[in-house]
Amino acid sequence: MNGQLTFHFDVDGSDFTSAGQASVQVKKDLRQLGLSPEIIRRVSIAMYEGEINMVIHAGGGTADVVVTEEEIEIILTDHGPGIRDIAQAMQEGFSTAPDNIRSLGFGAGMGLPNMKRYTDHMDIQSEVGVGTVVTMRVSIPK
Amino acid sequence: MKIGTIQELLHAELLCCEEELNREVFSACGSxxxxxxxxxxxxxxVLLTGLVNPQVIRTAEMMDMKCIVFVRSKRPNSEMIALARDSGIVLLATEMRLYEACGILYSNGLVGNKVAT
Known part of the structure; x- marks a missing residue:
């Protein structure tokens, strides 16, 4: 692969049942590039959790995926309420998701910790009332 | 254990991907x-669950799972079945409760894995 490949998705925030469509598509695209199943799984789980977060908390947003020979970068951007205390949000089990989301199988406070667990690098830039940008990277072993 | 054996042990109805019933699986989880x-x-x-919404199918897809068993007579809708078929994930539905279904599979040799860290 020469250069880089980019994928862009608009994540619809109005319908929880459709959340994750971008991640499913990215998984298919990465398979076509012949990357290892383990790398694909880590990228798609991290992106899926991020997508779910954007739908639950921020009314949707955008997802950009950049694939180079060295790494896969996922940038999730939303214009939601922002994260007031990032350190607290990173704690396993801490969640501000409403009860109806828990009844759908999410909102256990595992999303952000999972995203960190499955990626080699994660950075959160967030401003209350403005929005959040989450950047994650997964290295591709030589 | 073959997915077809899971179907027999749980007296489960097959909802899609019959062509995958001969696939061997080695562990399962219930949640x-x-x-x-x-x-x-x-x-x-294999994922055994009483939750029914499209995110169950997508979660299984993200985790590279091969089969979902819906317990307590829960039935996925046609949209969920189409999603699963698209990903080659076998869908089964059983009347058994989660605890009972997991117990039967476990005692027949389909064990869980250690928790990933």
Whole structure:
């Protein structure tokens, strides 16, 4: 692969049942590039959790995926309420998701910790009332 | 254990992907909380759950799972079945409760894995 490949998705925030469509598509695209199943799984789980977060908390947003020979970068951007205390949000089990989301199988406070667990690098830039940008990277072993 | 054997042991109805019934699977997990499945499950091919919404199918797809068993007579809708068929994930539905279904599979040799760390 020469250069880089980019994928862009608009994540619809109005319908929880459709959340994750971008991640499913990215998984298919990465398979076509012949990357290892383990790398694909880590990228798609991290992106899926991020997508779910954007739908639950921020009314949707955008997802950009950049694939180079060295790494896969996922940038999730939303214009939601922002994260007031990032350190607290990173704690396993801490969640501000409403009860109806828990009844759908999410909102256990595992999303952000999972995203960190499955990626080699994660950075959160967030401003209350403005929005959040989450950047994650997964290295591709030589 | 073959997925077809899971269907027999749980007296389950097959909802899609009959062509995958001969596939061998080696471990399973039971949960209604998809966040936990995404956090703790590793290399488990079968998900048993009482939760019914499209995120169950997508979670299984993300985890490279091969089969979902809906317990307590829960039935996925046609949209969910289409999603699963698209990904080659076998869908089964049983009247058994989660505890009973997991117990039967476990005692017949389909064990869980250690929690991933």
């Amino acid at each position: 209604d909380m998809m966040s936990d499945v995404l956090a703790y499950v590793k290399d488990q091919a």
